Amino acid sequence: xxxxxxxxxxEWDYPxxxxxxxxxxxxxxxxxxxxxxxxxxxxxxxxxxxxxxYYVMLLRGPDGSYKFKKTFQNHEIGDKIHxxxxxxxxxxxxxxxxxxxxxxxxxxxxxxxxxxxxxxxSSGALENTLDKLSRNLYKSLNIEESQxxxxxxxxxxxxxxxxxxxxxxxxxxxxxxxxxxxxRILDSVCDPDVVLATNTSSLSISKISDGLRYPExxxxxxFFNPITRMQLIxxxxxxxxxxxTLSKCADIAKKLGKVSILAKDTPGFVVNRLLFTLINxxxxxxxxxxxxxxxxxxxxxxxxxxxxxPFELADLIGLDLCKEIIxxxxxxxxxxxxxxxxxxxxxxxxxxxxxxxxxxxxxYNEQLNYC
Amino acid sequence: MYITGIGRTKFGVLDKSLPELLYEAMYKCVRDSTLSLxxxxxxxxSNFLAGSTQSQLHLGSLIxxxxxxxxxxxxxxxxxxxxxxxxIYQALSLLHEFDNILxxxxxxxxxxxxxxxxxxxxxxxxxxxxxxxxxxxxxxxAIAASNYFRTxxxxxxxxxxxxxxxxxxxxxxxxxxxxxKIIDMDIINAAPMVCSPLKLYDxxxxxxxxxxxxxxxxxxxxxxxxxxxxxAKTDAISLSQRKEFAAFKAARLxxxxxxxxxxxxxxxxxxxxxxxxxxxxxxxxxxDLGFCGRGEAIELVREGETSLHGSLPIxxxxxxxxxxxxxxxxxxxxxxxxxxxxxxxxxxxxxxRAKIGLAHNIGGxxxxxxxxxxxxxx
Numbered sequence: 001x002x003x004x005x006x007x008x009x010x011e012w013d014y015p016x017x018x019x020x021x022x023x024x025x026x027x028x029x030x031x032x033x034x035x036x037x038x039x040x041x042x043x044x045x046x047x048x049x050x051x052x053x054y055y056v057m058l059l060r061g062p063d064g065s066y067k068f069k070k071t072f073q074n075h076e077i078g079d080k081i082h083x084x085x086x087x088x089x090x091x092x093x094x095x096x097x098x099x100x101x102x103x104x105x106x107x108x109x110x111x112x113x114x115x116x117x118x119x120x121x122s123s124g125a126l127e128n129t130l131d132k133l134s135r136n137l138y139k140s141l142n143i144e145e146s147q148x149x150x151x152x153x154x155x156x157x158x159x160x161x162x163x164x165x166x167x168x169x170x171x172x173x174x175x176x177x178x179x180x181x182x183x184r185i186l187d188s189v190c191d192p193d194v195v196l197a198t199n200t201s202s203l204s205i206s207k208i209s210d211g212l213r214y215p216e217x218x219x220x221x222x223f224f225n226p227i228t229r230m231q232l233i234x235x236x237x238x239x240x241x242x243x244x245t246l247s248k249c250a251d252i253a254k255k256l257g258k259v260s261i262l263a264k265d266t267p268g269f270v271v272n273r274l275l276f277t278l279i280n281x282x283x284x285x286x287x288x289x290x291x292x293x294x295x296x297x298x299x300x301x302x303x304x305x306x307x308x309x310p311f312e313l314a315d316l317i318g319l320d321l322c323k324e325i326i327x328x329x330x331x332x333x334x335x336x337x338x339x340x341x342x343x344x345x346x347x348x349x350x351x352x353x354x355x356x357x358x359x360x361x362x363x364y365n366e367q368l369n370y371c
Numbered sequence: 372m373y374i375t376g377i378g379r380t381k382f383g384v385l386d387k388s389l390p391e392l393l394y395e396a397m398y399k400c401v402r403d404s405t406l407s408l409x410x411x412x413x414x415x416x417s418n419f420l421a422g423s424t425q426s427q428l429h430l431g432s433l434i435x436x437x438x439x440x441x442x443x444x445x446x447x448x449x450x451x452x453x454x455x456x457x458x459i460y461q462a463l464s465l466l467h468e469f470d471n472i473l474x475x476x477x478x479x480x481x482x483x484x485x486x487x488x489x490x491x492x493x494x495x496x497x498x499x500x501x502x503x504x505x506x507x508x509x510x511x512x513a514i515a516a517s518n519y520f521r522t523x524x525x526x527x528x529x530x531x532x533x534x535x536x537x538x539x540x541x542x543x544x545x546x547x548x549x550x551x552k553i554i555d556m557d558i559i560n561a562a563p564m565v566c567s568p569l570k571l572y573d574x575x576x577x578x579x580x581x582x583x584x585x586x587x588x589x590x591x592x593x594x595x596x597x598x599x600x601x602x603a604k605t606d607a608i609s610l611s612q613r614k615e616f617a618a619f620k621a622a623r624l625x626x627x628x629x630x631x632x633x634x635x636x637x638x639x640x641x642x643x644x645x646x647x648x649x650x651x652x653x654x655x656x657x658x659d660l661g662f663c664g665r666g667e668a669i670e671l672v673r674e675g676e677t678s679l680h681g682s683l684p685i686x687x688x689x690x691x692x693x694x695x696x697x698x699x700x701x702x703x704x705x706x707x708x709x710x711x712x713x714x715x716x717x718x719x720x721x722x723x724r725a726k727i728g729l730a731h732n733i734g735g736x737x738x739x740x741x742x743x744x745x746x747x748x749x
Contacts, residue, residue, distance in 0.1 A: 040513040041564070
């Protein structure tokens with residue numbers, strides 16, 4: 001129970017101010033930590049809950065009161081749960097950018113039941129995105145279910161429409177000037193309590209938020225492709241990012257069904273710093289003739305249990321992006337990284353950008369052959 | 372107070388509209404009774420979801436259209452799945468003012484697509500605490516089942532026995548939703564999961580249908596059946612607002628009231644119609660009604676005591692599971708079955724000793740409970 005009468009001790013789950021039995025004053029009890037007492041898996045879709053299976057947990061609070069909570073994650077009976085994430089229970093997420101990442105974030109946000117406002121520069125890009133998004137949804141949902149989700153999406157080409165969002169995620173090109181420009185506009189359009197997150201993989205949060213009115217609500221929220229499948233989000237704390245902003249980010253990550261980790265604003269954060277060091281080192285080994293593309297990939301898959309080798313991964317990410325990230329990592333004096341290799345620069349120069357261009361370290365026109 | 376007429380339609384996925392179903396049940400009821408329609412002086416209508424599924428409310432006036440020129444006062448009762456039982460309870464209270472009351476209940480559910488129906492049915496649970504969290508109706512009873520198993524033991528197999536029994540009873544009831552469906556343990560086990568641990572055959576179907584009775588202050592014929600006790604209680608709408616999950620306090624209290632009014636105890640009951648919207652509901656009902664102690668119902672089921680030839684036959688018409696569950700009609704159809712058995716007019720499914728019967732109708736997941744106790748003629 002959340003409310004109790006100080007005089008007669010009766011309890012309510014509703015915000016009652018005076019006791020109907022004795023007219024005593026009713027007080028609120030704060031309850032946040034809950035234990036999962038029971039849990040059922042729901043396997044049939046309904047109009048308001050079209051995505052199955054989902055779980056309903058029966059939660060017991062510290063005062064013995066119960067409540068139900070829907071979740072897409074399967075927990076164990078007896079697990080402890082914090083209910084702070086309720087602030088984003090019904091929220092509208094503004095997403096800027098309709099590239100692969102922006103679209104991925106949009107799909108995940110819709111699938112987890114959120115309303116979204118999608119912003120792009122051109123209405124053509126929005127149409128194209130809507131088309132691709134619906135096709136992705138249709139792969140696992142029927143038309144009715146997909147329509148229900150798509151009804152929660154609005155699109156726009158102007159920033160003013162984003163004022164209605166409770167949380168904004170920007171995912172445009174990795175260019176400091178462009179991002180700074182966008183954040184200047186957002187800073188004036190959005191209420192000060194709206195978090196402005198940038199999905200950068202290598203730019204400094206502090207540089208993006210520099211000179212804004214409310215830099216404390218600017219934060220990095222780094223997603224990983226393919227976003228619908230990768231569970232991690234890195235939350236990046238800039239110099240001025242407030243704790244409240246960080247905790248809001250952790251809540252939104254949970255709301256999107258993701259797991260988040262916190263990292264300082266250093267080049268590459270955690271995952272990319274380690275990953276591109278690995279990829280760059282693999283390139284050096286290739287250049288020095290230590291081993292071949294296929295053998296290095298095989299070595300890391302079988303020897304370190306990586307699901308993909310460094311070259312396969314680099315091709316998937318895109319070699320132009322790899323080159324850009326490696327060069328950005330090198331800007332930092334604390335970083336031990338060595339320079340990018342000729343072999344990588346050469347491939348990028350030739351337009352062999354990896355899987356997306358049909359050729360990178362491997363030739364995809366002939367299915368995984370070293371070129 | 373006496374039941375002086377009964378009538379019902381077939382339950383199932385039917386072509387008829389709601390007015391047609393209501394009319395057919397009332398017609399059969401009046402034909403069954405020794406009273407003619409002009410002796411009826413009030414109507415109580417029971418329905419749960421016509422507002423949502425049919426965009427049809429104001430059912431009192433709709434009944435007037437079906438009974439042209441009568442201009443009777445009519446009252447509509449809604450208490451989710453216990454609308455029928457509560458309508459009878461309401462009519463009994465009104466017998467101080469009227470002599471013969473026609474109680475009519477019906478539901479037309481097989482009209483819109485399934486997901487919307489589940490949403491509507493979920494309205495029996497709390498909007499904020501249950502519906503928004505995706506606690507659809509089967510999930511509520513799944514919580515009860517999960518809790519029952521952990522508290523008292525038992526498994527899905529025990530629930531399957533209840534399903535088997537009720538389907539075999541329905542095979543003897545031509546008006547049942549599943550009068551022609553033969554199932555066995557293999558079919559039950561192979562059925563898809565709905566909400567763990569409840570599978571398809573643990574759940575009552577979505578049925579259309581209507582049922583009607585006439586309640587009178589005076590006995591009109593030797594076939595009339597007396598209502599010797601009744602009770603109705605409520606409880607908090609969401610399971611999360613209660614302390615017990617494998618027992619319904621409202622049902623226990625309603626039963627206590629009814630037994631005390633009748634001056635009898637649970638062991639005097641010869642047969643019962645209990646609210647088995649899900650198999651677990653039947654187990655919980657047996658314990659709430661005092662037929663056995665907590666956790667003991669499973670044993671009675673395993674030993675076949677609740678089958679047609681057991682010591683306490685339960686749901687002789689197939690219950691909600693197999694006779695069907697057209698919400699507004701359900702509680703009234705339960706009374707129809709008890710009356711048939713007490714009159715010894717139940718044909719192939721007639722039980723041998725039928726003097727006192729009990730009907731137990733639940734709304735939501737125990738948020739409303741109505742119990743009626745009926746005694747046969749001689």
